[in-house]
Amino acid sequence: MNNPCPCYLQIAIDTPLNAVFDYRWQCEDDQRPQVGQLALVPFARREVMGLIVGVAEATDVPVDKLKDALAVRSQLPPLSAKWLALAGFAADYYQRPLGEVALPGLPKNLRVLTTVALDRALKKLAKLETRHDPAPANMPVLNPQQQAAADAIGGAAGFTPSLLYGVTGSGKTEVYLQACAQVLAREPDGQILILVPEINLTPQLEGNIRARFPGVMLATLHSSLSEGERMLHWLAAHQGKARIVLGTRLAILASLPHLKLIVIDEEHDPSYKQQEGLRYSARDLAVWRAWQLQIPIVLGSATPSLETWHHAQSGRYRKLELRERAVQNAVLPQVKLIDMERDKPKDGLTSQLVAAIRQRMERGEQSLLFLNRRGYAPVICCESCGWISECTRCTSFMVLHRPEHRLRCHHCSLEMRIPRHCPTCGNVDLQPLGRGTQRVEEGLQALFPEARVLRIDADSTRKKGSAQEAFASVHRGEVDILVGTQMVAKGHDFKKLTLVGIMNPDTALFSQDYRASERLFAQLMQVAGRAGRAGMPSEVLVQTRYPQHPLYGAVVHHDYDHFASALLEEREQAALPPYLFQALLRAEARELATAIEFLTIARDCLQHPGITINDPIPMTMTRVYNVDRAQLLVESPSRPALQAFLKEWLHMLREMKSRVKWSLEVDPLDI
Numbered sequence: 001m002n003n004p005c006p007c008y009l010q011i012a013i014d015t016p017l018n019a020v021f022d023y024r025w026q027c028e029d030d031q032r033p034q035v036g037q038l039a040l041v042p043f044a045r046r047e048v049m050g051l052i053v054g055v056a057e058a059t060d061v062p063v064d065k066l067k068d069a070l071a072v073r074s075q076l077p078p079l080s081a082k083w084l085a086l087a088g089f090a091a092d093y094y095q096r097p098l099g100e101v102a103l104p105g106l107p108k109n110l111r112v113l114t115t116v117a118l119d120r121a122l123k124k125l126a127k128l129e130t131r132h133d134p135a136p137a138n139m140p141v142l143n144p145q146q147q148a149a150a151d152a153i154g155g156a157a158g159f160t161p162s163l164l165y166g167v168t169g170s171g172k173t174e175v176y177l178q179a180c181a182q183v184l185a186r187e188p189d190g191q192i193l194i195l196v197p198e199i200n201l202t203p204q205l206e207g208n209i210r211a212r213f214p215g216v217m218l219a220t221l222h223s224s225l226s227e228g229e230r231m232l233h234w235l236a237a238h239q240g241k242a243r244i245v246l247g248t249r250l251a252i253l254a255s256l257p258h259l260k261l262i263v264i265d266e267e268h269d270p271s272y273k274q275q276e277g278l279r280y281s282a283r284d285l286a287v288w289r290a291w292q293l294q295i296p297i298v299l300g301s302a303t304p305s306l307e308t309w310h311h312a313q314s315g316r317y318r319k320l321e322l323r324e325r326a327v328q329n330a331v332l333p334q335v336k337l338i339d340m341e342r343d344k345p346k347d348g349l350t351s352q353l354v355a356a357i358r359q360r361m362e363r364g365e366q367s368l369l370f371l372n373r374r375g376y377a378p379v380i381c382c383e384s385c386g387w388i389s390e391c392t393r394c395t396s397f398m399v400l401h402r403p404e405h406r407l408r409c410h411h412c413s414l415e416m417r418i419p420r421h422c423p424t425c426g427n428v429d430l431q432p433l434g435r436g437t438q439r440v441e442e443g444l445q446a447l448f449p450e451a452r453v454l455r456i457d458a459d460s461t462r463k464k465g466s467a468q469e470a471f472a473s474v475h476r477g478e479v480d481i482l483v484g485t486q487m488v489a490k491g492h493d494f495k496k497l498t499l500v501g502i503m504n505p506d507t508a509l510f511s512q513d514y515r516a517s518e519r520l521f522a523q524l525m526q527v528a529g530r531a532g533r534a535g536m537p538s539e540v541l542v543q544t545r546y547p548q549h550p551l552y553g554a555v556v557h558h559d560y561d562h563f564a565s566a567l568l569e570e571r572e573q574a575a576l577p578p579y580l581f582q583a584l585l586r587a588e589a590r591e592l593a594t595a596i597e598f599l600t601i602a603r604d605c606l607q608h609p610g611i612t613i614n615d616p617i618p619m620t621m622t623r624v625y626n627v628d629r630a631q632l633l634v635e636s637p638s639r640p641a642l643q644a645f646l647k648e649w650l651h652m653l654r655e656m657k658s659r660v661k662w663s664l665e666v667d668p669l670d671i
């Protein structure tokens with residue numbers, strides 16, 4: 001045995017401190033631990049799972065400070081150097097310690113003290129049949145545009161990023177599946193990663209994949225798996241057994257040793273951005289991962305993000321287009337604007353929209369009403385003294401949830417019973433103001449007593465599996481009128497739906513957020529895209545007070561191209577992303593002044609040429625759960641310059657050891 005023992009393990013731990021620590025390890029047999037394996041170590045009076053990132057003969061840590069690692073999970077094949085480099089890149093780019101990126105990406109059951117769950121999962125996997133038959137079944141004949149796109153993706157070699165720009169219903173899914181078939185046929189061990197923005201879209205696609213590839217092992221990775229399932233699926237991917245991995249954004253950090261193709265469906269969707277902790281963009285990491293492995297990646301959308309569109313225009317991404325709907329005779333819906341000044345809505349519904357719904361009822365077709373606001377009413381008020389239901393902990397209102405008889409704050413989840421009388425003047429007549437999905441549902445049921453109305457939003461689908469069941473009942477035709485939030489707007493292939501009513505999109509037109517119009521446009525095009533997918537003539541009715549607004553004009557003409565190009569031009573002139581790179585430093589404290597003070601010190605502590613540091617400002621929603629929040633925006637036309645600045649700056653901020661809680665977000669979406 002030529003391994004000198006003990007050896008020293010450099011171990012990344014999930015902590016905001018310095019991420020890598022040295023431990024001593026005594027090899028019991030000839031086997032030396034390997035980089036990429038997990039090791040149980042004592043840390044801050046606990047035992048935690050760490051990731052071995054180095055094995056050394058010596059250490060600088062003095063002997064009396066050095067602790068022993070407790071166990072190495074040698075039954076688990078090590079994470080690959082490529083995977084470690086991916087985690088390393090993410091840590092670097094988003095300015096977080098490696099351990100905070102790498103470890104939370106692993107299944108919880110791998111990080112516990114005992115190996116019971118790991119051993120069980122390994123045993124279960126070993127027993128699974130590994131018959132692998134990449135032959136696809138029941139592949140439909142693609143139309144020429146689809147076929148050309150599938151060949152371009154499936155036949156690509158090396159790092160080839162493509163934008164699959166296809167109108168809603170153009171059959172992008174079939175293009176992905178054909179491209180997958182080509183890759184699986186060509187690469188004997190090849191694995192494919194498919195990401196969807198939302199968990200509710202996984203069952204539909206999972207069904208498609210299983211039907212097409214009956215001989216291929218599919219693993220899914222998303223947040224509603226049980227820990228046992230998550231472990232099993234993660235391992236199946238890690239061992240290379242699962243050839244197709246379908247997941248939500250967290251799956252971008254899956255271990256896939258033979259990854260050969262990445263598919264990002266609905267790439268424009270903001271859900272690809274994690275909004276807490278490590279605020280990464282799964283789409284952006286996916287592009288990096290494809291580059292690292294020199295493999296093709298396809299980003300699909302009917303309304304690409306401006307970042308992606310910009311790359312496609314400049315030729316950095318190849319643009320593959322599907323201009324028509326795939327199903328024979330299916331055309332895009334006719335979009336009409338209803339001027340709410342002329343056709344005054346009653347209970348939120350204009351007479352034209354009501355008539356259109358009635359017509360669908362008579363024909364036995366489905367209608368969808370889209371309203372991006374859940375609850376019954378966003379606020380209740382007292383008309384005699386002007387009291388309104390504000391949250392006592394947040395800069396926001398308590399939302400009325402009538403079926404549950406509660407007022408709820410959607411930001412801090414404060415809840416209370418609906419007050420019987422006004423807390424200030426005692427008036428018993430408290431009125432709901434405005435409307436949410438519950439109120440629309442109630443109004444529709446009153447108007448159409450015979451209709452089967454179904455509401456789908458975060459409230460109606462809290463129970464596990466209930467969202468899936470709700471969507472299934474729409475697909476089975478058991479619903480006449482569907483009311484929902486953005487949950488219903490994305491990706492679903494409803495066959496009998498021929499009318500989409502958009503209730504109140506105007507608020508986003510005048511938002512301060514420069515991304516609001518890009519988002520609103522995408523959302524309207526997406527929800528409109530749910531209508532008429534199976535070939536029946538269909539209609540989209542947009543209720544608005546601003547029918548002249550150019551954004552609605554673009555929606556009426558389904559004109560993403562011009563709209564996007566105009567927006568890009570505006571962004572270029574105003575020096576905004578994607579022509580500028582940003583990072584946002586947020587701080588929170590009991591008092592706003594404390595947060596601002598911290599940010600002011602941060603603003604003044606470092607200057608760099610080419611870096612603009614703006615003044616600290618309170619966040620639009622300043623107070624959440626009794627904490628005041630402020631932010632500081634850093635900008636640069638150069639990404640490398642920004643990255644270099646951030647590295648140095650964060651080091652200084654950490655050294656300040658301020659009691660103020662702060663966090664940094666690179667490429668923020670909400671400013």
Ligand code: ADP
Pocket residue numbers: 140141142143146166167168169170171172173174326327328493533
């Ligand atoms: P997208 O994701 O582009 O909005 P989908 O992939 O959901 O569109 O496809 C829309 C509909 O078109 C689906 O019902 C699908 O089965 C159908 N479809 C796709 N390709 C074809 C084809 N080549 N021939 C017939 N139907 C197709």
Ligand code: ZN
Pocket residue numbers: 382383384385386387422423424425426427
């Ligand atoms: Zn009152």
Ligand code: ZN
Pocket residue numbers: 391392393394396409410411412413414624625
């Ligand atoms: Zn609150």
